[in-house]
Amino acid sequence: MNRETALFGLKLMLAAAGISVAIKYGGPYLALPERMPVVIGMILLPALVLAGILWRWQQQSPATPVKKGSLAAEEAEPEKSSQPDLD
Secondary structure (H helix, E strand, C coil): CCHHHHHHHHHHHHHHHHHHHHHHHHHHHCCCCCCHHHHHHHHHHHHHHHHHHHHHHHHHCCCCCCCCCCHHHHHHCCCCCCCCCCC
């Protein structure tokens, strides 16, 4: 593992710990109504935001080449028949 990867992992862990501390100690100070739509929104919003970011990232990235032997490659190419055409 190279130094850049380890540094990125450390930054990611520190950011996650910081967000966790902010939620734990700052969360009770937020005046949120205890209603079902708010609770469902708080649960679903992070997943929906991440799904949107990943979908957008996938749309902007160039198409990846299909590896030979993969299922997508088999569907893209019609199978060649071993029998000759009789037409």
